[in-house]
Amino acid sequence: MLQEVIETKLREAFSPLELKVINESFMHNVPVGSESHFKVVIVSEKFEGQRLIGRHRQVNQVLADELANHIHALSMHTYTASEWKEQNQLAPDSPMCLGGSK
Known part of the structure; x- marks a missing residue:
């Protein structure tokens, strides 16, 4: 899973005190099960x-490879x-997608 790859790379690079990688693809006009839109909260x-x-x-x-080949949007x-x-210990909520059919 792409989400796990992102988490692993960020943990290795930043030794975070807090890390949340949230797949927000469901909020966008993409096929069910997509991994294209992510929100990262990293401390x-x-x-x-x-x-x-x-x-x-x-x-x-x-995340250069993932951004070039798999991720459409990344909120950091x-x-x-x-x-x-x-x-x-709260990050802002992401807005819902305004494009497509959502």
């Missing part, structure tokens, strides 16, 4: 002192431990 000490764009670039680099929420605590 890592490796993000300390980095701007958001740098964090996202790191995640994109780790990257936090340091203190930022995650400030967020009450």
